[in-house]
Amino acid sequence: MKQKGFQLQYHMMLIPGICFLIVFSILPMFGIVIAFQKFIPARGIAGSPWVGLDNFIYMFQIPDSRQIFLNTIVIAVSKIAMNLVVPLLFALLLNEVRLKWFKRTIQTMVYLPHFLSWVILASMFKVNIFSLEGVINRGLEWIGVEPILFMASNFWFRPIIVATDVWKEFGFGTIVYLAAITSVSPVLYESAVIDGATRVQRIRYITLPGIAATIVLLGTLSLGNVLNANFDQIFNMYNSLVLETGDIIDTYVYRSGLMAAKYGLATAVGLMKSVVSFILIVMSYSLAAKFANYRIF
């Protein structure tokens, strides 16, 4: 009896969160029927004419749709890979630092950009870092290289997007890895030292195998993001010249759906993305369950 009452309180505490989820995530889902309509806002969902799969057919006819899907996948996959590797390397390096206060300070500092909004960061990168007057071009000038218009270059745009995203987020990943590393038993390190293992050998044969499960888990869980290239970031950093390499599904949906009022088409593209993402999430969950023994249900 006591046990049951105890649980009820916790379930009660879930109620606000579940209400929130229903109102803002479940109910709006009925809006996906717009994808099969020529949606006229004044007539509402009930009054707008049905057009079957027209919006989807048109989506595949647009000359840019191939490019947009490709851009999304290239950018998102690069981000996933880099966001897996960079924090791991950084965590391994930081773990070797002996000075505790130094380690903590660095850890907090690299974590800070995670809390900044892309609106602010984008104008910072655009104006102070990658512009003709920016830090990088100043540096290039100093070593005698012609200045480069980074933000207008289709060659540089994707690397910049990936690099800035990693810069913003790697501190967060680092913390997860550091937490995993602390759970590796110190006994293993002690015995390795006694056996004469070098630092590199200790990382290679103790730390890495020790946190392998975490790495696999983070990797597989991020599979669900293969079609999420981060709207906030790209919307604030792109311009007409780099649409070729930088236009992603979400920015396209924004432009055609909200700017050009093609609600039906935009919903169709969004729905397509959600379906593919859903399949990927299911896949990543089963992979995570298989390789990392990670289960929610």
Added chain:
Amino acid sequence: MKFRLPVSLLILAMVVSLLAAGTGCQGPGGQTPTVPPTPTIAEDPGKWDPFGKYAEPVVVNIGRNYEPANNLPSPHTMEDNLFIDHIEERLNIQVKYAWLADPNSYNDKVNMIITSGDLPDAMLVKSLTQFNQLVEAGVLCDLGEAYEKTMSPYLKGIFTSYGERAFNTARFGEELLAIPDLNPGYHFAILWLRDDWLRRANATAPTTLDELVDLAKKFVDMKLGGAGTVGLATNGWLYGFNNAFPTLDPIFHYFNAFPGKWYRNGDGEYEFGSVTEEAKAALAKITEMYAEGLIDKEFAVRGGADVNALLTSGKCGMFFGPWWVPLWPINDTLRNDPEADWKPYLAPLADGDQYRIYRQNPHVQYIVVRKDFANPEAVMKIFNLEYAGIKKLDPDAGAIYMGLGVNWTTWPLPLQFDYDDMVVRQYEHYQEALDSGSTDHLDDFEKMMFADIAKNFENPRADVTVWANAVSRYDGMKVASDPRVVPLDNVFPAETELMQMKWDNLYKLENETYLKIIMGEEPLDYFDEFVEQWKALGGAEITQEVNDMMD
């Protein structure tokens, strides 16, 4: 038993509305009204008179924005003030506000109204898309009869000054589905130059395009704005519509190119100005200027705020913008640098004496009326009385809150109506005052501005606000009123279904192509390929549609 009463009421309402249909606004296929309109048995003699008083009170529920800067003296409010009292006293119209929405999220409020279908009797709409949605939904009243019979001759005169553009976006077939506002013309881009840079460069103001290019070269070579001086600024859209700045419009126009506009060409066909040979010629020149470093290198990657920052930073001494830019943003240049002396010029002139411009779309906002509203003419009457007050045509209405600085938009229907050639008229008033030394012919507002003009003549650039008023109202309007200005007779076709489907992709293709050519990523001849692609992707069909629509 319980629900019989409402049902019988509803039937009564329907009968009454049918009776009232002859006098009210019951277009074909009118909906059953949810609110019974005032039953009008006999024709009210004051009904159609522009300033006539109704025998029975008429209530008008208005939905509009709240005006934070109303400056009403306490305890008067938007809902209860002397304007509203005056309307009731003179016209027997009771103005009520269905809602006063936050101006920052006004379009969201209207979107909600459109979705819910719960329209007030009269509503302010601030977007053409929303207005078209309301038209498509068939919930708006035809105001044609009310306008013809009840709009005052003064306001009709203002509408007439726009010719066939007076109602171009508000008329659908025979029906006039909104009263649009009238934003005066002459807001085209003129050349703004730093006169102090001109003096430092020992140069004279340019008139031809070659002179303008030479001057930009001098500014850049002499580094008048320090390291990284920008010759000519522009935004990433390159050309503009209403009030564009900083834009390259005048350079396109110099070559007889009018990108983004629809107009009749030499063969009598309507064409789209972005895909013409003239546009290619203009692009060739702009590309050349960009390659020589005379146009802002980073224009394509700057956002709006970055461009304004460039204009006010003192790094740029030349751009194209409308007469009012001293009011904002280049007043900040003067704040940063007391030497900054922006002056407007009419350049580059084509063929020696022509400054070509396009016509603007005068409509930005609309007042729409609910389809089953019984007294659409009451809306015209409110407008008549408002403007009698705003323009001081009627001593009683004009005297309300005199001298208190109460914002004119505090009147119930906040639409601006101004003569198409308001800029020219105002400039002529100031010039006459300067020549004759008398200010009797100026209205209150003009008197205030003229005081600043006189002050700035005496003591130039001493005060930023005085300078901004003087240079925009006098120098800016003077240049904009120049008789060498030649407007293109462009048209504003309604958006067709095809356009709705394809236009954003065509525009994207166009903007991308223009930018790539200018920045040297593609050769000039890529333009021909672009034109072919543009036509194939729907441009040709849309051009045909526009031709059919206009004939």
